[in-house]
Amino acid sequence: MNNEHGPVAVITGAASGIGRGLAEHAAKLGMRLVLADRDAAGLQTFCDHLLAGGVQALACVTDVGDPAQVERLRDRTVEHFGGVDLLFNNAGVMQTGYSWEITRAQWDRMLTVNLDGVINGIRAFVPLFLRQGRAAHVINTASLAGLVSSPLMAPYNVTKQAVVALSETLHYELAMLGAPVSVSVLCPGPVASEIMASNQVVDAAGSSFSQLLDGTIRQGMSPGELAAQVFDAIAQKRFWILPHKGFEPALERRVRSILEQTNPVFQMTDVEEDSHAAR
Protein backbone atom coordinates (compact mmCIF):
# COMPACT_ATOMS: atom_id res chain seq x y z
CA MET A 1 0.00 0.00 0.00
CA ASN A 2 1.47 3.34 -1.05
CA ASN A 3 -0.31 6.01 0.96
CA GLU A 4 1.81 8.82 -0.42
CA HIS A 5 0.37 8.45 -3.91
CA GLY A 6 -3.01 6.83 -3.23
CA PRO A 7 -6.14 8.32 -4.81
CA VAL A 8 -7.66 11.30 -3.01
CA ALA A 9 -11.25 10.90 -1.80
CA VAL A 10 -13.39 13.76 -0.47
CA ILE A 11 -16.27 12.51 1.69
CA THR A 12 -19.04 14.73 3.06
CA GLY A 13 -20.94 13.64 6.15
CA ALA A 14 -17.78 11.73 7.08
CA ALA A 15 -18.06 12.00 10.88
CA SER A 16 -20.81 9.38 11.24
CA GLY A 17 -22.66 6.42 9.74
CA ILE A 18 -22.30 5.77 6.02
CA GLY A 19 -19.68 8.50 5.45
CA ARG A 20 -17.51 7.16 8.22
CA GLY A 21 -17.82 3.62 6.84
CA LEU A 22 -16.81 4.86 3.38
CA ALA A 23 -13.80 6.67 4.87
CA GLU A 24 -12.66 3.60 6.81
CA HIS A 25 -12.92 1.42 3.70
CA ALA A 26 -11.14 4.01 1.53
CA ALA A 27 -8.34 4.17 4.12
CA LYS A 28 -7.93 0.38 3.92
CA LEU A 29 -7.57 0.75 0.14
CA GLY A 30 -4.68 3.20 0.69
CA MET A 31 -6.58 6.33 -0.29
CA ARG A 32 -5.78 9.80 1.02
CA LEU A 33 -8.85 11.33 2.62
CA VAL A 34 -10.47 14.71 3.02
CA LEU A 35 -13.22 14.36 5.60
CA ALA A 36 -15.94 16.99 5.59
CA ASP A 37 -18.75 17.41 8.11
CA ARG A 38 -20.40 20.25 9.97
CA ASP A 39 -19.89 18.35 13.27
CA ALA A 40 -16.44 19.80 14.05
CA ALA A 41 -15.77 17.76 17.20
CA GLY A 42 -16.88 14.41 15.75
CA LEU A 43 -14.93 15.08 12.58
CA GLN A 44 -11.68 15.90 14.39
CA THR A 45 -11.94 12.85 16.68
CA PHE A 46 -12.44 10.56 13.68
CA CYS A 47 -9.67 12.24 11.70
CA ASP A 48 -7.24 11.92 14.64
CA HIS A 49 -8.12 8.22 14.88
CA LEU A 50 -7.28 7.72 11.19
CA LEU A 51 -4.07 9.78 11.43
CA ALA A 52 -2.98 7.67 14.42
CA GLY A 53 -3.38 4.60 12.18
CA GLY A 54 -1.04 6.11 9.56
CA VAL A 55 -3.76 7.26 7.16
CA GLN A 56 -3.20 10.53 5.30
CA ALA A 57 -6.31 12.48 6.23
CA LEU A 58 -7.43 16.07 6.49
CA ALA A 59 -10.49 17.26 8.42
CA CYS A 60 -12.33 20.18 6.85
CA VAL A 61 -15.36 21.48 8.75
CA THR A 62 -17.93 22.17 6.04
CA ASP A 63 -21.63 22.89 5.84
CA VAL A 64 -22.51 21.37 2.45
CA GLY A 65 -25.51 23.69 2.14
CA ASP A 66 -23.21 26.69 1.76
CA PRO A 67 -21.62 26.90 -1.73
CA ALA A 68 -18.71 29.02 -0.46
CA GLN A 69 -17.81 26.40 2.16
CA VAL A 70 -17.88 23.62 -0.45
CA GLU A 71 -15.61 25.66 -2.73
CA ARG A 72 -13.29 26.12 0.23
CA LEU A 73 -13.36 22.34 0.76
CA ARG A 74 -12.25 21.87 -2.86
CA ASP A 75 -9.50 24.49 -2.56
CA ARG A 76 -8.15 23.08 0.71
CA THR A 77 -8.11 19.59 -0.82
CA VAL A 78 -6.12 20.78 -3.83
CA GLU A 79 -3.70 22.76 -1.61
CA HIS A 80 -3.15 19.75 0.64
CA PHE A 81 -3.14 16.81 -1.79
CA GLY A 82 -2.75 18.43 -5.23
CA GLY A 83 -6.02 17.10 -6.73
CA VAL A 84 -9.10 14.94 -6.21
CA ASP A 85 -10.06 11.51 -7.58
CA LEU A 86 -13.31 10.65 -5.81
CA LEU A 87 -16.07 12.89 -4.47
CA PHE A 88 -18.70 11.41 -2.17
CA ASN A 89 -21.66 13.80 -1.84
CA ASN A 90 -23.02 11.95 1.16
CA ALA A 91 -24.13 14.32 3.95
CA GLY A 92 -27.86 14.17 4.63
CA VAL A 93 -30.60 14.66 7.22
CA MET A 94 -34.11 13.28 7.91
CA GLN A 95 -37.54 14.85 8.41
CA THR A 96 -40.78 12.97 9.08
CA GLY A 97 -44.34 14.27 9.35
CA TYR A 98 -47.29 15.19 7.16
CA SER A 99 -46.15 17.29 4.18
CA TRP A 100 -48.34 20.21 5.26
CA GLU A 101 -47.33 20.07 8.96
CA ILE A 102 -43.60 20.26 8.21
CA THR A 103 -42.66 23.92 8.63
CA ARG A 104 -41.21 26.01 5.83
CA ALA A 105 -37.93 26.19 7.79
CA GLN A 106 -37.85 22.38 8.07
CA TRP A 107 -38.52 22.00 4.33
CA ASP A 108 -35.73 24.49 3.65
CA ARG A 109 -33.29 22.60 5.90
CA MET A 110 -33.98 19.38 3.97
CA LEU A 111 -33.68 21.04 0.56
CA THR A 112 -30.49 22.85 1.59
CA VAL A 113 -28.62 19.86 3.04
CA ASN A 114 -29.91 16.93 0.98
CA LEU A 115 -30.24 18.61 -2.42
CA ASP A 116 -28.22 21.85 -2.42
CA GLY A 117 -25.41 19.91 -0.72
CA VAL A 118 -25.11 17.67 -3.79
CA ILE A 119 -25.57 20.56 -6.24
CA ASN A 120 -22.84 22.51 -4.44
CA GLY A 121 -20.51 19.50 -4.57
CA ILE A 122 -21.05 19.03 -8.30
CA ARG A 123 -20.64 22.75 -9.08
CA ALA A 124 -17.44 23.00 -7.05
CA PHE A 125 -15.70 19.76 -8.06
CA VAL A 126 -16.80 18.75 -11.59
CA PRO A 127 -15.04 21.71 -13.28
CA LEU A 128 -11.89 20.69 -11.38
CA PHE A 129 -12.29 17.09 -12.60
CA LEU A 130 -12.66 18.31 -16.19
CA ARG A 131 -9.53 20.48 -15.84
CA GLN A 132 -7.57 17.61 -14.30
CA GLY A 133 -8.42 15.56 -17.42
CA ARG A 134 -7.86 12.22 -15.67
CA ALA A 135 -10.21 9.56 -14.33
CA ALA A 136 -12.43 10.74 -11.49
CA HIS A 137 -15.67 9.55 -9.89
CA VAL A 138 -18.64 11.33 -8.30
CA ILE A 139 -20.75 9.22 -5.93
CA ASN A 140 -24.00 10.81 -4.76
CA THR A 141 -25.81 9.26 -1.80
CA ALA A 142 -29.55 9.15 -2.52
CA SER A 143 -31.66 6.37 -0.96
CA LEU A 144 -34.28 3.79 -1.87
CA ALA A 145 -36.52 6.80 -1.14
CA GLY A 146 -35.01 8.19 -4.33
CA LEU A 147 -36.77 5.39 -6.25
CA VAL A 148 -39.99 4.78 -4.30
CA SER A 149 -41.97 7.21 -2.12
CA SER A 150 -43.31 6.51 1.36
CA PRO A 151 -45.83 8.64 3.21
CA LEU A 152 -44.70 10.88 6.09
CA MET A 153 -41.25 11.64 4.66
CA ALA A 154 -42.03 14.05 1.82
CA PRO A 155 -38.91 16.26 2.01
CA TYR A 156 -36.71 13.17 2.17
CA ASN A 157 -38.44 11.58 -0.87
CA VAL A 158 -38.34 14.87 -2.78
CA THR A 159 -34.66 15.54 -2.17
CA LYS A 160 -33.53 11.96 -2.77
CA GLN A 161 -35.53 11.64 -6.02
CA ALA A 162 -33.97 14.93 -7.10
CA VAL A 163 -30.51 13.53 -6.32
CA VAL A 164 -31.25 10.49 -8.52
CA ALA A 165 -32.40 12.79 -11.37
CA LEU A 166 -29.36 15.04 -10.94
CA SER A 167 -27.01 12.05 -10.96
CA GLU A 168 -28.55 10.59 -14.14
CA THR A 169 -28.32 13.99 -15.85
CA LEU A 170 -24.70 14.43 -14.79
CA HIS A 171 -23.88 10.93 -16.05
CA TYR A 172 -25.41 11.74 -19.47
CA GLU A 173 -23.64 15.10 -19.70
CA LEU A 174 -20.20 13.71 -18.87
CA ALA A 175 -20.74 10.89 -21.38
CA MET A 176 -21.74 13.46 -24.05
CA LEU A 177 -18.42 15.23 -23.43
CA GLY A 178 -16.47 11.98 -23.44
CA ALA A 179 -15.04 13.09 -20.08
CA PRO A 180 -13.20 10.46 -18.02
CA VAL A 181 -15.47 11.21 -15.06
CA SER A 182 -17.83 8.49 -13.83
CA VAL A 183 -20.97 8.94 -11.77
CA SER A 184 -22.72 6.61 -9.36
CA VAL A 185 -25.87 7.04 -7.34
CA LEU A 186 -26.04 5.14 -4.08
CA CYS A 187 -29.59 4.08 -3.13
CA PRO A 188 -29.39 2.14 0.13
CA GLY A 189 -32.20 0.80 2.25
CA PRO A 190 -31.70 0.88 6.03
CA VAL A 191 -28.12 1.31 7.24
CA ALA A 192 -27.24 1.49 10.95
CA SER A 193 -26.43 5.17 11.54
CA GLU A 194 -27.34 8.26 13.55
CA ILE A 195 -29.59 9.81 10.88
CA MET A 196 -32.74 9.70 13.02
CA ALA A 197 -31.05 12.09 15.49
CA SER A 198 -31.44 14.75 12.79
CA ASN A 199 -35.21 14.23 12.60
CA GLN A 200 -37.35 17.07 13.96
CA VAL A 201 -40.70 15.50 14.90
CA VAL A 202 -43.67 17.75 14.05
CA ASP A 203 -46.83 15.66 14.55
CA ALA A 204 -48.06 12.40 16.09
CA ALA A 205 -48.08 10.54 12.77
CA GLY A 206 -44.54 11.69 12.04
CA SER A 207 -43.53 10.66 15.54
CA SER A 208 -44.81 7.07 15.29
CA PHE A 209 -43.40 6.71 11.75
CA SER A 210 -40.11 8.06 13.09
CA GLN A 211 -40.07 5.34 15.78
CA LEU A 212 -40.71 2.65 13.16
CA LEU A 213 -37.96 4.06 10.96
CA ASP A 214 -35.57 4.35 13.89
CA GLY A 215 -35.99 0.64 14.71
CA THR A 216 -35.57 -0.31 11.04
CA ILE A 217 -32.41 1.78 10.69
CA ARG A 218 -30.85 0.49 13.92
CA GLN A 219 -31.20 -3.06 12.56
CA GLY A 220 -29.91 -2.06 9.12
CA MET A 221 -26.84 -3.07 7.18
CA SER A 222 -23.52 -2.10 8.78
CA PRO A 223 -21.75 0.89 7.18
CA GLY A 224 -18.68 -1.33 6.65
CA GLU A 225 -20.66 -3.89 4.63
CA LEU A 226 -22.26 -1.09 2.64
CA ALA A 227 -18.88 0.53 1.93
CA ALA A 228 -17.45 -2.73 0.58
CA GLN A 229 -20.33 -2.90 -1.93
CA VAL A 230 -19.90 0.76 -2.87
CA PHE A 231 -16.18 0.40 -3.62
CA ASP A 232 -16.86 -2.76 -5.69
CA ALA A 233 -19.35 -0.73 -7.76
CA ILE A 234 -16.85 2.13 -8.14
CA ALA A 235 -14.22 -0.32 -9.42
CA GLN A 236 -16.77 -1.44 -12.06
CA LYS A 237 -17.78 2.20 -12.82
CA ARG A 238 -21.36 1.13 -12.09
CA PHE A 239 -23.96 3.92 -12.02
CA TRP A 240 -26.68 2.28 -9.92
CA ILE A 241 -25.57 1.11 -6.48
CA LEU A 242 -28.47 -0.74 -4.82
CA PRO A 243 -26.91 -2.62 -1.91
CA HIS A 244 -30.17 -3.92 -0.41
CA LYS A 245 -32.37 -6.68 -1.73
CA GLY A 246 -36.13 -6.89 -1.18
CA PHE A 247 -37.14 -3.49 -2.58
CA GLU A 248 -37.81 -4.84 -6.08
CA PRO A 249 -41.56 -5.53 -5.61
CA ALA A 250 -42.11 -1.90 -4.49
CA LEU A 251 -40.15 -0.52 -7.44
CA GLU A 252 -41.91 -2.87 -9.87
CA ARG A 253 -45.30 -1.82 -8.45
CA ARG A 254 -44.37 1.82 -8.97
CA VAL A 255 -43.22 1.34 -12.57
CA ARG A 256 -46.32 -0.77 -13.34
CA SER A 257 -48.57 1.88 -11.82
CA ILE A 258 -46.94 4.56 -14.02
CA LEU A 259 -47.04 2.48 -17.21
CA GLU A 260 -50.61 1.30 -16.62
CA GLN A 261 -51.71 4.70 -15.23
CA THR A 262 -53.22 3.08 -12.14
CA ASN A 263 -53.18 4.91 -8.80
CA PRO A 264 -50.14 4.17 -6.61
CA VAL A 265 -50.70 2.12 -3.45
CA PHE A 266 -48.21 2.19 -0.58
CA GLN A 267 -47.64 -0.97 1.48
CA MET A 268 -46.11 -0.44 4.91
CA THR A 269 -44.48 -3.89 4.62
CA ASP A 270 -42.07 -2.36 2.07
CA VAL A 271 -40.28 -0.51 4.88
CA GLU A 272 -40.20 -3.64 7.05
CA GLU A 273 -39.12 -5.91 4.17
CA ASP A 274 -36.17 -3.62 3.47
CA SER A 275 -35.11 -4.03 7.07
CA HIS A 276 -35.25 -7.84 6.92
CA ALA A 277 -33.38 -7.86 3.64
CA ALA A 278 -30.63 -5.74 5.20
CA ARG A 279 -29.76 -8.33 7.83
Ligand SMILES: NC(=O)c1ccc[n+]([C@@H]2O[C@H](COP(=O)([O-])OP(=O)(O)OC[C@H]3O[C@@H](n4cnc5c(N)ncnc54)[C@H](O)[C@@H]3O)[C@@H](O)[C@H]2O)c1
Ligand atom coordinates in the same frame (compact mmCIF):
# COMPACT_ATOMS: atom_id res chain seq x y z
N1 LIG B 1 -28.96 5.31 7.30
C1 LIG B 1 -29.80 4.95 6.36
O1 LIG B 1 -30.63 4.04 6.55
C2 LIG B 1 -29.76 5.62 5.03
C3 LIG B 1 -30.45 5.01 3.96
C4 LIG B 1 -30.40 5.62 2.72
C5 LIG B 1 -29.69 6.78 2.54
N2 LIG B 1 -29.05 7.36 3.58
C6 LIG B 1 -28.30 8.58 3.33
O2 LIG B 1 -26.95 8.39 3.71
C7 LIG B 1 -26.34 9.64 3.96
C8 LIG B 1 -25.56 9.57 5.25
O3 LIG B 1 -26.47 9.42 6.32
P1 LIG B 1 -26.22 8.46 7.57
O4 LIG B 1 -27.34 7.49 7.59
O5 LIG B 1 -24.84 7.99 7.60
O6 LIG B 1 -26.53 9.50 8.76
P2 LIG B 1 -25.62 10.07 9.95
O7 LIG B 1 -26.48 11.07 10.63
O8 LIG B 1 -25.06 8.95 10.76
O9 LIG B 1 -24.44 10.81 9.18
C9 LIG B 1 -24.67 11.97 8.43
C10 LIG B 1 -23.52 12.94 8.65
O10 LIG B 1 -23.79 14.11 7.85
C11 LIG B 1 -23.45 15.25 8.63
N3 LIG B 1 -24.19 16.43 8.14
C12 LIG B 1 -25.50 16.72 8.31
N4 LIG B 1 -25.78 17.91 7.75
C13 LIG B 1 -24.63 18.37 7.22
C14 LIG B 1 -24.26 19.54 6.52
N5 LIG B 1 -25.16 20.51 6.27
N6 LIG B 1 -22.98 19.68 6.09
C15 LIG B 1 -22.06 18.73 6.36
N7 LIG B 1 -22.33 17.62 7.05
C16 LIG B 1 -23.61 17.43 7.47
C17 LIG B 1 -23.82 14.88 10.05
O11 LIG B 1 -23.12 15.71 11.00
C18 LIG B 1 -23.40 13.42 10.11
O12 LIG B 1 -22.05 13.29 10.54
C19 LIG B 1 -27.48 10.66 3.96
O13 LIG B 1 -27.51 11.34 2.72
C20 LIG B 1 -28.71 9.80 4.12
O14 LIG B 1 -29.86 10.41 3.61
C21 LIG B 1 -29.06 6.81 4.81
